[in-house]
Amino acid sequence: MKQPVLGLVATAIGIVLALAFISRFTLPAFNGPVAFHLLCAIPFQVMAVVIWGANPSFVAKLSQPGKGMVLLLVNLVAMAIIAPLVLMVTGQGINPPGPVPSHFAIIVVPTTFWLAIMLGGWPFNLFGSDNKVAGLALLIGAYVLTWIGFRLFFNYDFLQGAPPEVNLASAPHGLFNGVVALVFYVTALAAMFLVLCFDLWPLTTTPSVMQQPALGITWSILCVVIAWIATYVGETVMGTDPMVFLTRVTVPFIFGSIVVLNMLQNSLAGSLAQPVKGIVNTLLVVVIGQVLAFVYRMVAPMVTGQLVSGPPAYDFEIWLANALLSVTFPFLIFIAAYFAFWPLKKAE
Numbered sequence: 412m413k414q415p416v417l418g419l420v421a422t423a424i425g426i427v428l429a430l431a432f433i434s435r436f437t438l439p440a441f442n443g444p445v446a447f448h449l450l451c452a453i454p455f456q457v458m459a460v461v462i463w464g465a466n467p468s469f470v471a472k473l474s475q476p477g478k479g480m481v482l483l484l485v486n487l488v489a490m491a492i493i494a495p496l497v498l499m500v501t502g503q504g505i506n507p508p509g510p511v512p513s514h515f516a517i518i519v520v521p522t523t524f525w526l527a528i529m530l531g532g533w534p535f536n537l538f539g540s541d542n543k544v545a546g547l548a549l550l551i552g553a554y555v556l557t558w559i560g561f562r563l564f565f566n567y568d569f570l571q572g573a574p575p576e577v578n579l580a581s582a583p584h585g586l587f588n589g590v591v592a593l594v595f596y597v598t599a600l601a602a603m604f605l606v607l608c609f610d611l612w613p614l615t616t617t618p619s620v621m622q623q624p625a626l627g628i629t630w631s632i633l634c635v636v637i638a639w640i641a642t643y644v645g646e647t648v649m650g651t652d653p654m655v656f657l658t659r660v661t662v663p664f665i666f667g668s669i670v671v672l673n674m675l676q677n678s679l680a681g682s683l684a685q686p687v688k689g690i691v692n693t694l695l696v697v698v699i700g701q702v703l704a705f706v707y708r709m710v711a712p713m714v715t716g717q718l719v720s721g722p723p724a725y726d727f728e729i730w731l732a733n734a735l736l737s738v739t740f741p742f743l744i745f746i747a748a749y750f751a752f753w754p755l756k757k758a759e
Contacts, residue, residue, distance in 0.1 A: 412755045418675035421746050421755055425674075426703070429739040434714045438726060441715065443507035446733040450516035451497055452490035453741055454523040454553055459486065461527040462536075462546035465748040469543075479750030486749075493554075500558065501581055509577045510570070514593050515561050521600035522560070523553040529603060529634075530627035565589045594653040595642050598661045602637035604668035606630060608696060609689030652721070658704070658728045666735045667700025673747050707734055 412420060436445050459465060459482060470478045497519075498504055502512035526532070526549050535549040536542070567582035567589045585592070606614075611630070614620050620629050645656045671679065671692060680691040711718055711730060718727035746752065 412752075414678035415675045417752055417755055418670070418678065418747075421752055422670055422674045422743060425743040425746050426706075426739055429734070429742045430710060430714050432742075433734055433738055436715075438715050438718065438730065439507070442726070442729045442733060443513075446737040447498075447508045447513050447516055448490055448494045449733075449737045449741060450513070450520065451494040452486055453520050453737075454550060455486050455489040455493070456741055456744055457520070457523045457527055458546045458550045458553075460744060460748040462532050462542055462549060464542075465751075467543055467546075475750055475753035479745070479753060482749040483745060497554075501561070502578055503581050505578050509579075510589070511567060511577075511579065511582045514565065514589060515557065517593060518561065518596045519553055519557045521596055521603075522557045523550070524600055524603060525627075525631065526553055526556075528607075529630045531623050533623040533627060561585070565592045590653050591642075591646075594646075594657045594661065595638055597657065597665075598641055599634045599638040601661050601664045601668070602634035602641070603630070604665060604672070604696070605637065605693060606633060607672060608668065608692035610685055612685040612689060615685075654725045654728045655721075658731045662732050662735055663700035663704040664696060665700070666703060666740065667696035667698070669740055669743060670699050670703070671696050674743055704731065704735065707731055 433441055459467070465482060466478075470481045473481060495504070497516055498506065498508055498512050501515045502508050508516075526535070532545060532549060535545045535552060538545050538548060562583045562585060564585045564587055565583045566585045566587060567579055568584060569588060569590075570577055570579055570582070573579065582589075587595075611621075611626075614626065614629060614633075620626055641660070642653075642656065645651045645660060646653055651659075671677065677692070679695055680688045683691060708731065711727065711734075714734075715730060718730055720727040
């Protein structure tokens, strides 16, 4: 198979596998420990794909599907180590994880993307030529930096009076409402994908900006500005609930970006020049993301059962965000990067 058929078929397979996986769990189990553990697998996956190129030395001589299986196994081992540590540091080790450790596990993902893609692995890639060391250092750095930001900017005082199982003993008392901060942080990640739709144009028109760390700093500022505009218009001007904004705008855009840029490998608009290519890519991302989010909404009752939308529990919103980004996203990247689309595509 060749693109875009390859990406479409692989995406369909990934979605079917993800929904089948989700259907095995009750809503409390899925929105709780299952999603939490998968979230703890994603930062390692991002690092392994971006910094290691999904081809570190310990699998470089293997062919598919052996290479993919080893990478997947290593990722699962990393998840098994990371998840209890995160739960201990942010949730006193209490299972099932409440909103505080779950939110922390979510925002580590944008931090890892920021370090691996926007900063290009800088400064961790200065440690030497061994990308395994650089990648592991970056992963540790992502968790440390996220913990600092979590303590500074996230506040969960609004949950005072919640049931004891919510466990606020380790909750930070930062500057902003925890849910609002979470939505902003994840929306900044969506802004990163928006810039990738344009192949970093117009930053590419200024050579001095295209060197690290100048590129990472400039790109970060751009993403913060875009995220602020998007959340201000969506939440303040239009009065949309932050969690609803997350699941109707931010999450579908990120998911659509994964399909267009990773699964379809930018093949639909690849022959166009910027900025036309970026505009077409963005439209494709919006359409594909919204269509797939709609599909998940329609199949949710069959997969998990009837879900209640809105406050105070936001069961449906949490389910949709987890279904798209905590499960389907890593499943798709496993297929595209770890297994290099095997067996749909011959090994290069």
